[in-house]
């Protein structure tokens with residue numbers, strides 16, 4: 001039995017497509033209120049990401065701890081504080097903080113121009 005060789009590039013393409021599908025399905029399930037299934041789908045997408053070393057699709061919001069897709073107003077709270085974006089997962093209570101330096105810098109340069 002001979003197996004057809006699949007190149008790394010092909011693997012990446014397949015991974016990207018399947019991750020996009022899983023992320024979309026996960027968000028749809030979350031909106032339907034089926035969070036267990038949503039977490040499962042997001043978990044599968046993350047597993048593909050780890051195995052293939054392909055980053056998760058851009059714009060996919062998910063909790064690093066419980067893999068729940070984060071939909072603002074449904075299961076996550078987004079707050080700005082101390083020049084940081086705080087994203088709270090309301091499923092497991094984990095918080096993720098990320099600075100927004102670029103926007104702050106832009107505002108500063110605007111002020112200097114005046």
Ligand SMILES: [Zn+2]
Pocket residue numbers: 063064065066067068089090091092093094
């Ligand atoms: Zn969580």
